[in-house]
Amino acid sequence: MSAVPSHLHRLFLFLVLFFPTLISASVLAIDYGSDFTKVSLMKPGVPFDVVLNRDSKRKIASSVAWKGEERLFGADAVNIAPRFPSASFGSLKLLQGAQYSSAPSQFHALLYPYLKVSEVPARGTHSFVRKEGEEWTNEELVAMQFGYVKDLAESVAGERVRDAVVTVPAWYSQYERQAVLDSLALAGLRGLSLVNDGTAIAVNFAMSRTFPNLEHHIIYDAGAASLRATLVSFHTVTEPISPKSKKTADVTYVSVKGYGYDRVATGSEMDYRLRELLRGKFEAAHMKGKSLKSEHRAIAKLWKEASRVKTILSANTESRVSIESFHNDIDFRTSVARTEFEEACADLNPRFTQPIIDALEQADISIKDVSSIILAGGVSRVPMVQSAIKFTFGENKIAHNVNADEAAVLGAAFYGASLSKQFKTKDIRVEDRALNYLDVMVSYVAESKTGGQRTIQTSILPAKTVYGAKKTMTFKRNHDFNITISYKDADNLDIPPHILEAEIIGVADAVANLTSRGAVDPLVKVSVGMSDSGMITLHDAFVYGEVKEETVVGKLKNLFGGSSSSSSSASDHGETATVSEPSSSSTASSEEPTTTEVKSTPSQVPLEIATTYLSIIPYTADEISEARKRLIAVDTAERLRHKKEEARNMLEGYLYRLRDLLEGEETSPFMLFSKPDERKKLEEKMWDNFRWINEEAESADIKELWSRRDDMEAIEKPIQFRYEEDTAAPRELENLQQALHAGQAFLQSAHQNYTMEDQEGISHRFTLEELEDVKNRLKETADWLESGITEQKKLAKNDDPVLISAEMKARGVTLQNHVLKMSKRKFPKPPVKKDKPKEEKEGEKEKGEPKEEPKITHQDL
Ligand SMILES: *[C@@H]1O[C@H](CO)[C@@H](O)[C@H](O)[C@H]1NC(C)=O
Ligand SMILES: *[C@@H]1O[C@H](CO)[C@@H](O)[C@H](O)[C@H]1NC(C)=O
Ligand SMILES: *[C@@H]1O[C@H](CO)[C@@H](O)[C@H](O)[C@H]1NC(C)=O
Numbered sequence: 001m002s003a004v005p006s007h008l009h010r011l012f013l014f015l016v017l018f019f020p021t022l023i024s025a026s027v028l029a030i031d032y033g034s035d036f037t038k039v040s041l042m043k044p045g046v047p048f049d050v051v052l053n054r055d056s057k058r059k060i061a062s063s064v065a066w067k068g069e070e071r072l073f074g075a076d077a078v079n080i081a082p083r084f085p086s087a088s089f090g091s092l093k094l095l096q097g098a099q100y101s102s103a104p105s106q107f108h109a110l111l112y113p114y115l116k117v118s119e120v121p122a123r124g125t126h127s128f129v130r131k132e133g134e135e136w137t138n139e140e141l142v143a144m145q146f147g148y149v150k151d152l153a154e155s156v157a158g159e160r161v162r163d164a165v166v167t168v169p170a171w172y173s174q175y176e177r178q179a180v181l182d183s184l185a186l187a188g189l190r191g192l193s194l195v196n197d198g199t200a201i202a203v204n205f206a207m208s209r210t211f212p213n214l215e216h217h218i219i220y221d222a223g224a225a226s227l228r229a230t231l232v233s234f235h236t237v238t239e240p241i242s243p244k245s246k247k248t249a250d251v252t253y254v255s256v257k258g259y260g261y262d263r264v265a266t267g268s269e270m271d272y273r274l275r276e277l278l279r280g281k282f283e284a285a286h287m288k289g290k291s292l293k294s295e296h297r298a299i300a301k302l303w304k305e306a307s308r309v310k311t312i313l314s315a316n317t318e319s320r321v322s323i324e325s326f327h328n329d330i331d332f333r334t335s336v337a338r339t340e341f342e343e344a345c346a347d348l349n350p351r352f353t354q355p356i357i358d359a360l361e362q363a364d365i366s367i368k369d370v371s372s373i374i375l376a377g378g379v380s381r382v383p384m385v386q387s388a389i390k391f392t393f394g395e396n397k398i399a400h401n402v403n404a405d406e407a408a409v410l411g412a413a414f415y416g417a418s419l420s421k422q423f424k425t426k427d428i429r430v431e432d433r434a435l436n437y438l439d440v441m442v443s444y445v446a447e448s449k450t451g452g453q454r455t456i457q458t459s460i461l462p463a464k465t466v467y468g469a470k471k472t473m474t475f476k477r478n479h480d481f482n483i484t485i486s487y488k489d490a491d492n493l494d495i496p497p498h499i500l501e502a503e504i505i506g507v508a509d510a511v512a513n514l515t516s517r518g519a520v521d522p523l524v525k526v527s528v529g530m531s532d533s534g535m536i537t538l539h540d541a542f543v544y545g546e547v548k549e550e551t552v553v554g555k556l557k558n559l560f561g562g563s564s565s566s567s568s569s570a571s572d573h574g575e576t577a578t579v580s581e582p583s584s585s586s587t588a589s590s591e592e593p594t595t596t597e598v599k600s601t602p603s604q605v606p607l608e609i610a611t612t613y614l615s616i617i618p619y620t621a622d623e624i625s626e627a628r629k630r631l632i633a634v635d636t637a638e639r640l641r642h643k644k645e646e647a648r649n650m651l652e653g654y655l656y657r658l659r660d661l662l663e664g665e666e667t668s669p670f671m672l673f674s675k676p677d678e679r680k681k682l683e684e685k686m687w688d689n690f691r692w693i694n695e696e697a698e699s700a701d702i703k704e705l706w707s708r709r710d711d712m713e714a715i716e717k718p719i720q721f722r723y724e725e726d727t728a729a730p731r732e733l734e735n736l737q738q739a740l741h742a743g744q745a746f747l748q749s750a751h752q753n754y755t756m757e758d759q760e761g762i763s764h765r766f767t768l769e770e771l772e773d774v775k776n777r778l779k780e781t782a783d784w785l786e787s788g789i790t791e792q793k794k795l796a797k798n799d800d801p802v803l804i805s806a807e808m809k810a811r812g813v814t815l816q817n818h819v820l821k822m823s824k825r826k827f828p829k830p831p832v833k834k835d836k837p838k839e840e841k842e843g844e845k846e847k848g849e850p851k852e853e854p855k856i857t858h859q860d861l
Pocket of ligand 3: 749750751753
């Protein structure tokens with residue numbers, strides 16, 4: 001096995017923007033776990049990595065909580081849970097697409113006995129009471145978390161992020177997958193695809209490796225909500241880049257072959273058992289055996305502690321427990337030995353390895369043909385889990401050097417990038433399949449010749465169907481009919497069997513249409529498929545027939561013979577719906593009649609499909625837009641509150657600073673540069689605002705908070721200005737005086753040269769007008785400055801200055817620029833007859849060089 005440290009993955013990846021004109025090129029990948037979420041972003045120009053949260057953590061606790069009206073996410077939400085147990089929502093993944101009071105529902109209630117849960121009427125799913133009169137569905141709470149990570153990604157991307165790929169366990173049925181897609185839509189994200197988490201890890205594994213020979217690996221992902229083993233084959237093949245091309249390229253095929261999973265031997269189950277262990281210890285020590293069960297805060301504290309202890313016990317044989325004033329002011333101090341924990345989980349032991357056995361069996365591959373078992377997920381670090389695998393399959397089967405912690409999210413991002421076709425990525429072709437052991441059935445009512453009815457059920461998408469497959473069913477019908485799509489053996493998974501009923505509408509008209517055009521016994525065709533996201537989809541329905549296209553002769557014949565009538569002879573003769581692959585059915589008749597007058601051409605008339613969901617109903621477009629509005633309103637209110645807080649803090653901060661200034665030393669700059677009436681006004685406003693901020697600011701709007709500050713600032717500004725001018729003005733005065741001296745020196749030298757040029761009979765460098773102009777400019781500026789200085793001398797420090805630094809600077813710059821421009825003028829050439837070669841050369845030499853600055857004599861006023 002070519003083991004490459006995972007941090008090198010990035011180096012091998014090259015991302016190139018394929019279509020630079022596309023507006024948004026970012027793809028967000030979300031590995032949404034029951035305990036932790038990991039996020040990655042694919043965007044050209046942004047290093048391909050995991051997106052960090054605001055505390056620079058690489059994983060974000062999958063939790064949302066409220067502290068008053070403030071919403072908290074990640075670790076903040078987890079940490080607040082012991083204080084506000086009923087407003088802190090975790091492990092929501094357990095309830096994705098789960099029916100109220102189903103097994104996952106009951107388990108969640110066991111973990112969070114303090115949450116108020118209710119059933120969503122139409123959907124039969126879960127909704128949580130956040131506070132009196134405010135409820136959020138599970139999908140909405142998950143959407144809030146998606147929204148939170150979307151914000152994080154957007155601040156990294158520097159642009160809006162729209163497209164997302166989310167990992168899901170491969171065992172997720174239609175219902176759970178739909179719940180994820182609904183949450184994405186509620187968060188304003190477009191679900192580019194769902195990707196099975198084992199497959200995502202496999203893609204990540206293939207990103208930096210080539211497989212010249214076919215290899216099988218098992219990805220063993222032990223998480224908080226389920227345990228999964230995915231058997232994947234990898235093979236890299238060099239093949240032509242297109243069927244006829246001579247150029248070749250490497251293609252890595254990643255094919256999912258088998259799967260096994262367990263929803264009991266999970267991290268959450270272990271945490272639960274640890275929590276119960278701790279509860280028992282406390283009750284025995286401090287409560288004389290009385291139960292702590294109804295003490296919500298205590299239970300919430302233990303829940304948090306249990307997860308910490310589990311982590312400690314992965315590396316140590318014992319973990320200390322110490323919770324200050326845990327319950328009734330009693331500190332809880334104890335310790336848990338790893339052996340105690342393992343005893344409490346003893347019954348889970350066989351479950352740790354069973355998924356691997358199931359995956360091998362489903363793939364029909366022997367363990368000796370498996371190159372390695374790749375461990376992923378936090379629970380795979382629990383010693384009893386590792387030793388179970390080592391004991392059953394041998395230590396040497398476990399892959400080392402593979403850091404699979406972030407593999408799922410990075411693999412999903414890569415997968416998403418290759419789907420979006422905007423990136424040029426290594427050519428990895430994924431073949432995934434439906435691995436939850438459930439056949440998808442289609443059932444419909446058939447009428448027999450005798451008029452009796454019976455329900456026929458066919459397996460349309462059997463277990464292990466490859467994603468992207470499409471199956472077409474053929475019916476002999478001439479009126480509307482219904483088909484029902486269900487899972488076979490759904491009871492095994494504790495999910496409702498019937499997914500949807502589809503009414504195929506418009507059959508009679510479509511059949512009549514085709515028959516009137518000469519088709520004999522047209523057939524109804526309905527296509528059902530398995531999407532790349534593992535969703536069962538009804539593609540389309542139509543009536544198919546071979547219509548007769550007639551020549552002119554043929555038409556005349558018909559006119560007189562009157563052979564074809566529009567009456568349909570079709571009646572329901574013994575239903576025989578056949579399932580066939582679309583490819584074979586569409587090439588049914590290809591012989592072209594060449595000599596006859598009537599030509600047969602395949603033709604189809606589309607039918608309408610009306611879908612009714614039979615158990616867990618997906619969010620409708622209206623519901624999504626309603627819920628989205630509500631979520632946006634929460635976001636907006638939150639943002640507004642933060643802005644208001646900021647404005648209030650600014651005002652308050654300003655008031656305290658002002659108070660310090662007003663109460664400062666007599667000799668402080670503020671006192672020196674301010675006038676008594678200014679200070680009086682400021683003081684009045686300050687006390688009024690102090691009162692206002694305590695009594696009225698709560699209900700005020702942001703504008704007023706800012707305007708009250710602006711109001712005081714307007715009075716303070718001139719004081720500030722005087723103070724600043726006091727140091728800036730002397731500096732600029734000096735600069736301006738220097739510019740004036742330089743100008744004078746220039747003018748003097750120019751005049752001397754003028755006289756000399758006259759004597760030597762060479763042309764003039766400057767005209768007399770130009771020199772006059774310089775003189776005037778110098779005088780005008782000198783006069784302005786002189787009167788300014790006189791005026792300024794009469795003023796006190798707390799008067800508004802008249803000689804302003806900015807104006808002096810502007811005048812100095814204008815003057816200097818004018819002189820500099822003139823000094824760049826070429827020197828006139830002496831007449832040729834004069835022979836002064838030495839000077840001439842020097843003159844020429846000077847030409848291209850920067851002119852030396854006119855000498856400046858410094859003089860203070
Ligand atoms: C067909 O399905 C529609 C929608 O579910 C339903 O209203 C109708 O009664 C069904 N018809 C039959 C014959 O089952
Ligand atoms: C038959 O169906 C085709 C395709 O939908 C349509 O264009 C055509 O107008 C229809 N003809 C009749 C006679 O209804
Ligand atoms: C005057 O002539 C001297 C010598 O050529 C030269 O260095 C100087 O820059 C000239 N002054 C002006 C203002 O042109």
